[in-house]
Amino acid sequence: MKSEHILQYLINNINEGIHIVDNKGKTIYYNCAMEKIEGLKKEEVLGKKVYEYLKAMENGSTLMKALKEKKEYKDVLQNYFNKEGRKITSINTTVPVIANDKVIAAIEIAKDMTQIKSLNEKLCDLEKNNKKAKRNHYEFKDIIGDNLILKNEVNKSLRASLSSSSVLIYGETGTGKEVFAQSIHYGGARKDKPFIPINCAAIPSALLEAMLFGTVKGSFTGAENKKGLFEEANGGTILLDEVNSMEPYLQSKLLRVLQDGYIRPIGSNKIVDIDVRIIATLNEEPEKLIDSGKLRKDFYYRLSVIRINIPPLRERKEDIEKIAIYFLDYYNNILNKNIKLIDEKVIEDFLNYEWHGNIRELKNVIEAAMNMIDEGEILSKEYFENKAIFNNKSEKLCFWEGNISISDYLDNLEKEIIERILSKNGRNITRTAKELKISRQNLQYKLKKYSIN
Missing domain, CATH: 1.10.8.60 (Helicase, Ruva Protein; domain 3)
Incomplete structure (x- = not known):
């Protein structure tokens, strides 16, 4: 009984929506996160089938499909409307629960993408209207420094701006990769065409695929006829920031685009010719990413026709x-x-600081x-x-000299590391937690513990 209570508490306090139906398709569990995603109360859905409280979901629901086909659906993009007419975008993983070769239930785990999709669409609209808005952008004159290695990379970038070949820019976080990317675009023949930056790490691959390639009506639940960013950026440049964050299947699909020069919108049989330059960035060494399987080797070679390596500040x-x-x-x-x-x-x-x-x-x-x-x-x-x-000591892991307890020494060391990484990330909690490989909640606890503002 105690374990069931703990499990119930856990499910109700996670960010993903959990929706469970029985073998007849009637809802038997609906957690708090799912209530927020769909704008419904559990009392309104328990004991009912999905299409009874969500519009046009009789044939499109992955829960119903999982029950009927005994099939798992992973990271499926869905657009649908709740009873108030509010559009919802989610990425769902749905699995049938099978016992003695019979489906007894289906479980759906949903990630809310509504706000991310909306914000990214607005951002892309702003970028596409860059010329009309007369928005400032970076140019080569904005790259500051006399370091010889940096100058060589700037000269390479200047030559790259005169061609349409793919460019891969490698540099640690904060080295100015987008400054280089914009300089290449606005310094070349495509300067009057769109420049659309996409943060691949912030957008799940299923949603990113739809955004890049576009969709046709009926290709997935709630899909509309919508041009993708490749069509919108035709004649211009797309910047794929942190491209290694893409799933391998999407890297493979982009490889075909780079090779063939055309796309096929999701759900369409027609191909669309495109003329888009790709500039991609990485903040980890490409060779290590390839070895770890995060970056396809063939995709890397096609991207890195021209490779720019930006030196870290500590080396200049x-x-x-x-x-x-x-x-x-x-x-x-x-x-x-x-x-x-x-x-x-x-x-x-x-000059003595490492500037991570x-x-x-x-x-x-x-x-x-x-x-x-x-x-x-x-x-x-x-x-x-x-x-x-x-304090140069904070840049080195000093040896314990026995003048304080080991516990206090480790606390001081942890505090220094947190302060350094927090400063490095502009005091952004999410990025700092990610780099320290701890949860946001754990980091917030430690900030309070050490009185770090």
Whole structure:
């Protein structure tokens, strides 16, 4: 009885919707997350079949299909409407429960994609209307630095802008991969055509496939006749950010697009010729991704016709002061201030710091300090919240010397690591938790434990 109570508590407190029907298709379980996704109360659905409370779902429901066909459906994209007429987009995995060769129930696990889909569509609309809106974009002049390796990569990118070949940009988080990508697009013949960036890590592959290739009515539940981003970007460029986040099947499908120059919308028998340049980015070494199976080798070779390797900031320390001064001037304009210098001792500490978050981390550090200073003309150490920059010990795992308990030593070490990674990620909780490989809830507990703001 106790284990059943624990399981019930767990299911009701996870983010995914859980919907269970019996062998007749009647709902026997419907958790809190499912209530939020579909805008219904469990009292309205228990004991009823799906099509009794959701519009046009008699033939399209994967729950009904799983019961009828004894078949598992994994990561299926569905569009449908609730009783209020609100459109819902979800990605569902549905499995039949079979005992003695008979289907006794079906379980559906649903991820709500409604807001993600809507936000991505709005973002893509903004990008497509970039020219009309006269939105600022990056160009080669925005790439700051005198480092020879960086200059070589910039020169390679300049030559890449004159062709239509695929480009793969590798660089650690925060090195400026999109700055390079935009510079290549806006520095070439496609500059007057759309530039559409897509964060592959933020969009599940099933939804991303529909967004890229487009759909025809009836191709899946609730599908509409809708052009994909390849058609919308025709003549322009699509940036696939963190392309290794795509499922292998989608990498294979994109490989065919790169080779053949046409697409087939989901559910369609017709092909559509396209002229779209692909620029892709990776924040992990391609060779390691291939070895681990996260990146198809054939897809990598087709993407990396031209490969750009952006050096991390720690390998171009001669550029740190110049970049810091650029951000000082930038935030002077944004914040209406008149700070003229960064203290020499601060610059010296900057040069000794590893900058795991690269240029993005440096930018965040300068922005935070600029918000703290009210008077004076020099940005000195006192205005910087990230004290790890000025304490080289935080950059190394020091040996325990026995002057404090091992427990306190480990707590101090954990606190320093959290502060460093938090600063690197612009104090973004989700990204920091992901890098530390812990849950958001666990990270929030530790932030409170160590009084980290």
